[in-house]
Amino acid sequence: MDGLRVRTDAGRKMENKSIFFEKYNITNRDLEAYLSEALSRGGDYADLFFEYRVNYMIALEEQIIKTATKGVNMGVGIRVISGEKTGYAYSDDLNRENILKAARTAAFIANNSAQGGKIGLDPSVSQEQRLYSIRDFATDIEIAQKISLLFEADRTARAHDPRIKHVQASYADETKHVLLAASDGRSVWDVQPLVRLNVSCIAEENGQRQPGYSGGGGRRSLDVFQGDLDPRTIAARSAAQAILQLGAVDAPAGPMEVVLGPGWPGILLHEAIGHGLEADFNRKKTSAFAGLVGQKVASELCTVVDDGTLPFRRGSLNMDDEGNPTHKTVLIEKGVLQGYLQDRLSSGLMKAPLTGNGRRQSYTHIPMPRMTNTFMMAGESVPADIIKTVKKGLYAANFGGGQVDITSGKFVFSTSEAYLIEDGEITSAVKGATLIGDGPTVLRRVTMVGNDLQLDQGVGICGKEGQMVPVGVGLPTIKIQEITVGGTEK
Amino acid sequence: MNELKHRAEEVVRLAKSGGASAADVMIREQDTFSVTVRMGEVETLKEAISRSLLLRVFVGKRTATSNTSDLSESTITSLVSETIGMAKLTSEDQSGGLPDPLLFENNFPNLDLVDEGWEAITPEQRIDFAKRAEATALSADKSIVNSDGGSFDYARSKTVLANTLGFMGAYEGTASSLSVSPIAQAADGMQRDFWFAVARHRSDLPSPEDIGRKAAQRTMRRLGARKVATCEVPIIFDPYTARSFMGDVFSAVAGDAIYRRSSYLVDQLGQTVASPAVTIVDDARLLRGLGSSPFDDEGISTHATSIIENGVLRNYLHSTYSARKLNAKPTGNGQRFSSGSVVIGPTNFCLKPGQVSPEDIIASTKTGLYVIELIGSGVNHVSGDYSRGAVGIWIENGKLAYPVHEITIAGNLREMLKDVETIGNDLTFFGSIAAPTVKIRKMVVSGE
Numbered sequence: 001m002d003g004l005r006v007r008t009d010a011g012r013k014m015e016n017k018s019i020f021f022e023k024y025n026i027t028n029r030d031l032e033a034y035l036s037e038a039l040s041r042g043g044d045y046a047d048l049f050f051e052y053r054v055n056y057m058i059a060l061e062e063q064i065i066k067t068a069t070k071g072v073n074m075g076v077g078i079r080v081i082s083g084e085k086t087g088y089a090y091s092d093d094l095n096r097e098n099i100l101k102a103a104r105t106a107a108f109i110a111n112n113s114a115q116g117g118k119i120g121l122d123p124s125v126s127q128e129q130r131l132y133s134i135r136d137f138a139t140d141i142e143i144a145q146k147i148s149l150l151f152e153a154d155r156t157a158r159a160h161d162p163r164i165k166h167v168q169a170s171y172a173d174e175t176k177h178v179l180l181a182a183s184d185g186r187s188v189w190d191v192q193p194l195v196r197l198n199v200s201c202i203a204e205e206n207g208q209r210q211p212g213y214s215g216g217g218g219r220r221s222l223d224v225f226q227g228d229l230d231p232r233t234i235a236a237r238s239a240a241q242a243i244l245q246l247g248a249v250d251a252p253a254g255p256m257e258v259v260l261g262p263g264w265p266g267i268l269l270h271e272a273i274g275h276g277l278e279a280d281f282n283r284k285k286t287s288a289f290a291g292l293v294g295q296k297v298a299s300e301l302c303t304v305v306d307d308g309t310l311p312f313r314r315g316s317l318n319m320d321d322e323g324n325p326t327h328k329t330v331l332i333e334k335g336v337l338q339g340y341l342q343d344r345l346s347s348g349l350m351k352a353p354l355t356g357n358g359r360r361q362s363y364t365h366i367p368m369p370r371m372t373n374t375f376m377m378a379g380e381s382v383p384a385d386i387i388k389t390v391k392k393g394l395y396a397a398n399f400g401g402g403q404v405d406i407t408s409g410k411f412v413f414s415t416s417e418a419y420l421i422e423d424g425e426i427t428s429a430v431k432g433a434t435l436i437g438d439g440p441t442v443l444r445r446v447t448m449v450g451n452d453l454q455l456d457q458g459v460g461i462c463g464k465e466g467q468m469v470p471v472g473v474g475l476p477t478i479k480i481q482e483i484t485v486g487g488t489e490k
Numbered sequence: 491m492n493e494l495k496h497r498a499e500e501v502v503r504l505a506k507s508g509g510a511s512a513a514d515v516m517i518r519e520q521d522t523f524s525v526t527v528r529m530g531e532v533e534t535l536k537e538a539i540s541r542s543l544l545l546r547v548f549v550g551k552r553t554a555t556s557n558t559s560d561l562s563e564s565t566i567t568s569l570v571s572e573t574i575g576m577a578k579l580t581s582e583d584q585s586g587g588l589p590d591p592l593l594f595e596n597n598f599p600n601l602d603l604v605d606e607g608w609e610a611i612t613p614e615q616r617i618d619f620a621k622r623a624e625a626t627a628l629s630a631d632k633s634i635v636n637s638d639g640g641s642f643d644y645a646r647s648k649t650v651l652a653n654t655l656g657f658m659g660a661y662e663g664t665a666s667s668l669s670v671s672p673i674a675q676a677a678d679g680m681q682r683d684f685w686f687a688v689a690r691h692r693s694d695l696p697s698p699e700d701i702g703r704k705a706a707q708r709t710m711r712r713l714g715a716r717k718v719a720t721c722e723v724p725i726i727f728d729p730y731t732a733r734s735f736m737g738d739v740f741s742a743v744a745g746d747a748i749y750r751r752s753s754y755l756v757d758q759l760g761q762t763v764a765s766p767a768v769t770i771v772d773d774a775r776l777l778r779g780l781g782s783s784p785f786d787d788e789g790i791s792t793h794a795t796s797i798i799e800n801g802v803l804r805n806y807l808h809s810t811y812s813a814r815k816l817n818a819k820p821t822g823n824g825q826r827f828s829s830g831s832v833v834i835g836p837t838n839f840c841l842k843p844g845q846v847s848p849e850d851i852i853a854s855t856k857t858g859l860y861v862i863e864l865i866g867s868g869v870n871h872v873s874g875d876y877s878r879g880a881v882g883i884w885i886e887n888g889k890l891a892y893p894v895h896e897i898t899i900a901g902n903l904r905e906m907l908k909d910v911e912t913i914g915n916d917l918t919f920f921g922s923i924a925a926p927t928v929k930i931r932k933m934v935v936s937g938e
Contacts, residue, residue, distance in 0.1 A: 057829060064581030069829045070572060072558040072565060088536040092559040105537050143579050166750050202752050202872060209751060211872040253900065253936035254720040284528065286638050286673055288680065366534055401867035407673055407682035410896050412866035412879035434868035434877040434898045486868065486877040486898025486936040490720055
C-alpha cells in the first residue's frame with residue numbers, strides 16, 4: 001500500500017498538522033470550550049465537525065474551455081444528542097464567538113439542568129492514513145494539466161465517429177480537511193482527496209439524436225486517469241454509447257430474465273438492499289428489511305458487503321464523518337441478512353456495534369447512516385456461460401440512476417446500455433428502460449453469479465434526505481430469473 | 491442588506507482593479523430553521539445563518555467563476571485574484587460577457603415575497619406545526635402505525651447582485667414548508683406516502699391538520715397495492731406527478747439544451763409540439779410565487795415568457811449566454827449554481843389549468859392508471875424516451891378501483907405532449923414548476 005502511514009501512537013507528533021490547528025490556530029482548549037458550551041444544558045453527547053474544502057471544476061464544450069471554477073468553503077457543524085433527539089447548528093467561519101453561539105443553539109435541544117461536566121480531549125490525532133496518499137493533491141496541481149486531460153478526451157470522442165456532434169467534458173477535484181472532536185474525548189482529523197472526469201456526447205444521424213455518457217475517478221490525484229480511466233478510454237466509451245443508441249430498438253415491456261453486466265450495474269444492490277439496510281430506517285422500523293436479520297433474503301449465491309476500506313475508491317474514507325474508522329461490513333452472507341449500516345445515534349439506540357457509516361454532505365448537515373462501496377462478492381460462473389443459458393431476455397451492461405422506496409421495498413434503476421438476448425446470444429441494442437423490482441425478493445431470484453466482480457469507475461453520487469455523498473458500487477455478472485422491464489414493446 | 495450590498499460592491503471593485511474587464515458578484519444570506527418530529531417527539535432541530543458569495547469574472551472573452559462561504563477579506567482578496575488568473579487560462583468565447591445594460595432596471599416591483607409575520611412565530615410554535623401535522627396523520631386510522639416523521643422548515647433569504655456595468659439589486663424572500671410522511675401497515679406489507687405544502691406567506695400555508703389528513707388519506711389508499719398486467723392505457727398524472735412531467739418539458743426548452751442540440755424540442759420554434767390543450771408560461775413576476783424574483787441572477791429584469799401556446803412552441807428559455815448563442819433575447823432565466831456559474835432555470839413554470847375537475851377526468855376514463863408517484867430517472871432528455879417507475883390507482887369504469895405498484899410507464903415525451911387529452915382545473919404549486927391534473931391518451935404500463 002502506498003498511502004502515507006501514520007501509527008496512532010505517533011499522534012502527538014501529528015497534533016499540529018491539521019489545517020485547523022496550523023492555519024486557524026485552533027487549540028485543544030478551544031475545542032473543549034466549544035464542547036462544554038454545547039453540553040451546557042445537558043445532553044448525552046456532543047461533537048464538532050470542522051471542514052475546509054477547496055475544489056476546482058473545469059468545463060469543456062464545443063472544443064473550447066468554457067469556464068473554470070474554484071470553491072473555498074469552510075465552517076463547523078455542532079451537534080448535541082439527547083436521547084433520540086439531535087440539536088444542530090453551524091457557523092460559516094471559525095470565529096470563536098460565532099462557534100460559541102452555534103454551540104448554544106445546538107444545546108437548545110437538551111433541557112436538563114444537569115451539566116455535562118468538564119470535557120477532556122485526547123490530543124488530536126490523524127486518522128490512520130490507510131486509503132489515500134496525502135502527499136500530492138490534485139487541487140495543488142496547475143490548471144493547465146487538468147485542461148489538457150479535457151482536450152484529450154474531446155479529441156478522442158470526436159475522432160471516434162463523425163456522427164458525434166457535440167462533446168462536453170468536465171473535470172472536478174476537491175481536497176477536504178476534516179476534524180472531529182467529541183465529548184467522549186476523541187479528536188481525529190483526516191484529509192480527503194477526490195477527483196472525477198466526465199465525458200458526455202451527443203450523436204446525431206437522420207434527425208435522430210442520442211446521448212452517451214462515461215466518467216471515472218477516485219480518491220487520488222491526476223494519476224488516477226490512466227489505464228481504464230485514461231481520458232481517451234473514458235471518451236471512447238462515452239462516444240460508443242451514443243452511437244450504439246442511434247441504432248437501438250424499442251425496449252421490451254414486462255417481466256423477463258435479465259443478466260446484469262459487471263461493475264456499475266451494482267447500483268441494483270445500492271437501491272434494492274443497501275438503503276433498506278441503513279440503520280436509521282430499521283431502528284424506526286420504516287424499512288421493508290426491519291427485523292429480518294438472520295433470515296434468508298437472497299439466494300445462497302449472494303454475499304453482499306459494504307466496504308469503506310478499499311484504497312483510492314470514491315466511496316472509501318479513513319474515517320467516517322463522525323470520526324470513526326470505516327469497516328468492511330458483511331450485509332448478506334450466502335443469502336442470509338447479517339446486519340445494518342450504523343451511525344453513532346442508531347448504533348447506540350440499537351445497541352449494535354459501529355460500522356463507520358455515519359456520513360454527511362458537509363458541515364451544514366446532520367450525519368446519518370450511508371453506504372460507502374457496496375458490492376456483491378464474485379461467484380463461480382463464467383460470464384459467457386450465463387448469457388448462453390438465457391433463451392429470451394435482456395442483457396443490461398450499464399445504467400443511469402436509480403431510486404428506492406425503502407418502506408414498500410420497491411426500487412428502480414434505468415439502463416443506459418442494454419441488449420436483447422435471443423437464444424443465448426446478445427443481439428440488438430435497446431433503448432433505455434427502467435427496471436422495477438422488490439428489494440426483499442429480487443436477490444432470491446439470482447440464479448447465477450459470475451466470477452468477474454468489478455467495481456464501478458468512480459462517479460457515483462448518492463442522495464438521501466437531500467444530502468449528497470460520493471459512493472461506489474460493484475457487481476459480478478449475475479442472472480436474475482425475473483424482473484419487470486419497463487419498455488414499450490409488448 | 492446594506493452591509494451585503496457594500497460587500498458586493500467592494501468585490502466588484504476588487505475584480506476590476508485586479509484586471510477583470512467585467513465581473514458580477516452575488517451574495518446570498520439565508521437564515522434557516524428546520525425541525526423534524528417523529529412519533530410526537532422532536533427528532534432534530536437545526537438553526538443557522540449561512541452566507542455564500544458567487545463571483546464571475548471576464549477577462550476579454552474569457553471567463554471563470556468562484557464561490558466561498560468564507561467572506562473574510564483575506565479569502566476574498568486571494569479568491570478574486572485567483573479567479574482572474576483562472577479566466578486567463580480558459581478559451582476565448584465570442585458569446586461570453588455580461589448582459590446588455592438595456593436589460594437592467596432600476597425600479598423593481600414589489601412581488602410580495604416577504605411575510606414579516608413569520609418573525610413573530612416562536613420556535614415552539616414552529617415545532618408545534620410539525621407535531622400537529624404528524625399527530626393528525628397518526629390518529630387518522632388504525633392502519634397508520636408508524637411515521638417517517640413530520641417536518642417544518644422556514645428560511646428567510648437575502649440576495650444581492652452587483653456588476654461592473656453599475657447594476658446593483660437586492661431582494662428578500664421568506665419561504666416555509668410543512669410535510670408529514672405516515673406509514674400504514676397491512677397484512678401484505680407497509681406503505682408510506684406523504685403530503686406537504688410550501689408557501690412564502692403564513693396565510694398561504696394550509697393548516698397542519700389539513701396536511702396531516704391528506705397525508706394519511708394518501709398513505710391508506712396505497713394499502714393492498716398489486717401489480718397489473720402489461721398493457722397500453724390512458725394515464726392521468728395528479729398535480730404532483732404532472733409537475734414532474736412539466737420538469738421534463740422545462741429541460742427540453744432550456745436554451746443550453748437547444749444550442750447543445752440535446753433536446754427533443756430542438757429546431758421546432760413555431761411548430762405544433764403539443765396538443766392544443768397545452769399552454770405553458772414561465773412567469774417570474776407572479777405575486778408571492780415560489781420562483782419569483784424581480785431580476786434574474788445576471789441582473790436582467792424578469793418578465794413572463796410564453797413557452798407553448800395552444801400546442802405551438804413559442805420560445806425557449808435563455809440566459810445571456812444561450813441567447814447570444816442562438817441569436818435570441820435573454821428571457822431572465824439565468825440562475826447561478828452553487829459553483830458560481832450561470833445555468834438556465836425555471837421561475838414559475840406553469841401548465842395553464844383547464845376547465846375540468848380531476849374527478850370528471852377520472853370519470854371519463856373507462857380503464858386507465860391514475861399516477862400518484864413516479865420514481866427513478868428513466869428519462870432520456872435528448873431523444874424524449876421515457877420509462878419510469880410508478881405508483882398509482884387503477885381506474886375501472888371511471889372509478890378509482892385499487893392501488894398498483896411495481897410497475898413502469900413508458901412512452902416518448904414528444905408523443906406524450908401531443909397526446910395530452912384533458913387538463914384539470916386544479917393547478918397546485920409545490921415549487922417553481924407547477925401543473926394541474928393531466929390526462930394522456932395512452933402509454934405502455936409494464937407489470938406482470
